[in-house]
Amino acid sequence: MSIAAKFEIEYLQYLDQDGKEVGKELPEFAKDLDHMVELYKLMVSTRVFDAKSIALQRTGKLGTYASCLGHEAAHVGIGSAMRREDSLAVSYREYGAQLYRGVKPREVYMYWGGDERGNDFADAPKHDFAWCVPIATQCLHAAGSALAFKIRKEPRVAVCTIGDGGSSKGDFYGAINIAGAQNLPLVAVIVNNQWAISVPRRIQSGANTLAQKGLAAGLFCIQVDGNDIIAVRKAMEDALERARSGQGGSVIEAVTYRLGDHTTADDARRYRGEQEVKDAWDRDPVPRLRKWLEAKGKWDEAKEEAWKAECDDWMDKEVDAYLETKTQPATAMFDYLYAELPADLVAQRDFVASLDRQS
């Protein structure tokens, strides 16, 4: 028998679910414990932010909100590996990555609170894409960004994130395909949280791993423990370095779990068992890193309390800023359609201005 091709998918993990090292030599960044503390702090603040968002939604101050509970290691791992000049194309729940890149909680609240201005990032890179609700479409934007970087010979990388469900969509396959064919600096991270609303991972694909989808595209592929931030960050660093130096794109599958409902409009108890969720809490990424840092003498209960209090203050300020933001005039719906308002729309806009004056 002659074999035309043979493949393997590596699985990467540094910390087990109890925060113990599995025996693999730690990557350089993880030896900088102060840096690891910073990553941990952002994972905690992301979680505090998330809880605040859900509370806002429950009290009618936010629309439908997609929680990131349980994804903190994956999201912060992705965001913290990137350079500012790289570009990020997310779907909707990757707040940990976005906060790292300078998106403000108040901006998240604005968008999910029904106000387009949340997407006008003040501090995050202007070349980072907005939230992208039509599943998987952002993957092609990242591929196009990567193509632009390649054409202009810029040492930049385009990163997209996508769910396990989203990796079924043609847009995802198209993005990794052109990246392989043109050797584009694209890193596609599949955040596999086991569920696409009520649809379990097994219904999305017959493949053993989602990472291996990248093999057919000619990309480097790896599966990582998505609840181990060291593994996520290391896989990201390697992928970014390969892409930046012209060695091609990657698909990273970060295996994690959606601990919450799909969104605040969903009730996961309808379709998944309690035991499964209980087991997933044992793999919670936040206490895992905390235990590791505590064992290194870099974290303790007092620090935890102090940081959480700081996060609470921070989020309260963000919530206040959000709630104090006045609704746009209704005419705003016309003001960003074209560079200049076309003459044919002036009368419609004037009419809407009269509605504004009435209310």
Added chain:
Amino acid sequence: MAQITLIEAVTQALAYEMAHDESVVVLGEDVGVNGGVFRATQGLQEKFGEWRVLDTPLDETTIAGVTVGLAVQGMKPVAEAQFEGFIYPMMEQIACHAARLRNRTRGRMTVPAVWRAPWGGGIRAPEHHSEANEHLFTNIPGLRVVMPSSPARAYGLLLAAIRDPDPVMFFEPKRIYRQYKEEVPDDGEALPLDVCFVLRDGTDVTLVTWGAQVKECLEAADELAQKGISAEVIDVATLTPLDFDTIAESVTKTGRCVIVHEAPKTAGYGAEIAARLSEECLYSLLAPVERVTGFDTHIPLFRLEMKYLPSVERIVEAAQRTLAAS
């Protein structure tokens, strides 16, 4: 007999037809155990099994394309787009194949399929969950475009859509999914797909609409009545192929017409009705045809969406303008 909502009527129609026709299958995202994100397919998988109610991988092109394949092979698929804003990847399969196969094969192959989608704004939903884009489908020959506006019409029209030998887009106005209940006998009686429904008789002005806006038009008719103006209200229900006769008859009687829809004005389906009126009823018109529609903008995120959607006030004012004109 139980009183049911519009969405329960959708479920009731699906269950009826699945029980009476084994070739009917339902497919889409989250339609199985979860019963659909709005619960339109609630309980169906339990009743009919996993092969008749299929959760698909998350890919609208897949859903639409396998729907064409199923239908050509003699099944009667009812595919769900989770929201109308996610229907765009389905359009290639619908426009290039579903709507063309009968014509392409001179009748050898047909596509008796239904695409359902929750449609329209007004529920404080996130971006892409509030679209009204029926006009993108009314311009596709070979397709029927249907939109119910009451529980009874949802039941009867959906049965008709499933039984129809050709592809049907079935858009469900989600804003009125649970607006009110009415008695809908589960008798398997379909409604015709080639008539507009006159919901209220009037003599001074005709309000022509479809979907959720039927509610605003009926309210506007009440207000107009208080002002001594008698408004006829027509629910188009099946947009294409259009029963223009019913509209023409009404406008010939009233001499005035206000067309109301959520979608943007320019090239919205109201433009087609206005054009037909100018072609076929010009000499009966006593005033210019008015359109009360969404603006030529994207529907804003929800803080401003009610400013975008046609309001009762705007409809009343438009009707009054037609009366002031003559």
